């Protein structure tokens with residue numbers, strides 16, 4: 175199926191199923207997650223969610239642009255919230271690239287169909303930017319690994335069935351060489367999950383404690399000691415292709431600000447700046463989608479996509495704050511809550527997926543060859 179055919183067919187299907195795909199009034203995380211599962215199940219069963227993924231994991235093949243368009247169309251129409259939808263684009267490519275083929279074939283369809291939620295266990299209390307210093311440890315036992323340690327900021331962990339976990343399997347000084355990636359069942363004995371409330375009032379991420387948690391050997395992603403390579407392959411997806419549909423969401427939000435705000439509340443130069451940034455983001459992001467579709471390996475250049483996303487997201491919601499300040503700052507009704515929540519969440523854009531400073535370091539050192547500690 176080519177992109178034009180996919181677009182026409184999908185747009186028709188989305189029109190036809192609008193009533194089932196549109197979210198209800200509830201805006202809690204549980205309600206959004208339940209709705210996301212419904213949308214993914216409907217889209218998977220109708221075939222749309224399977225295009226752009228390999229047949230070996232339950233997909234229908236075709237260009238990765240097809241799944242990019244699906245995410246864009248679902249977000250642009252407001253059928254899914256882009257943050258929770260993006261976990262598929264972050265984690266599934268890693269499963270395809272590193273899990274045993276039988277494991278990927280078993281698990282990926284569950285994720286695509288919305289039957290399961292997965293989370294990403296990388297950050298720890300002492301380790302975010304400096305990921306190679308992680309200390310959550312896995313030691314060899316008879317038929318696998320025993321994991322003990324702590325993760326933090328693990329998005330959706332309390333709702334997840336599985337976790338892509340980075341653990342130290344080498345000595346304390348083994349840095350990036352001593353890390354192994356594991357695919358962990360979140361209902362394993364020894365896992366304790368404590369949700370953390372964010373400043374926008376949702377328990378969206380968690381502390382996760384591992385106390386002698388047994389992980390079978392066949393749940394290794396890649397080989398022992400290959401966890402750094404897994405992370406370096408995963409992060410470019412988190413910083414680029416997973417953000418393509420977030421551009422559509424920002425476009426929708428910017429249009430809404432302009433339609434809702436009184437014109438004298440907005441400065442023309444700031445509106446112009448926000449549009450300019452949005453179009454730069456979307457152009458860059460589109461080029462990345464095409465590079466992935468052409469079979470290129472995504473790498474450090476995706477930090478540019480992440481920088482553009484973060485600055486655009488904050489510019490759009492800064493404009494919302496200017497144009498709709500009564501609603502964002504003071505209103506009690508649902509619409510005000512929604513704007514306030516989006517504004518506050520936009521502050522996290524310079525942190526999640528690797529902070530803005532770290533992305534600029536990557537651009538300076540890996541792309542521009544400035545500085546020596548590469």
Ligand SMILES: Cc1cc2nc3c(=O)[nH]c(=O)nc-3n(C[C@H](O)[C@H](O)[C@H](O)COP(=O)(O)OP(=O)(O)OC[C@H]3O[C@@H](n4cnc5c(N)ncnc54)[C@H](O)[C@@H]3O)c2cc1C
Nearest residue numbers: 294295296297302303327328329522525526527528529531
């Ligand atoms: C909404 C949200 C969702 C998240 N979801 C997940 C998830 O699902 N799984 C997961 O594993 N993690 C998740 N994270 C964690 C995220 O990856 C980390 O917060 C991020 O990598 C920064 O790490 P840190 O918080 O430890 O900050 P630190 O690394 O302690 O950094 C603190 C500050 O110092 C700056 N800094 C640090 N080192 C340098 C340097 N070398 N040069 C210049 N400045 C530097 C940083 O830019 C930052 O401003 C999430 C975070 C957020 C906000």
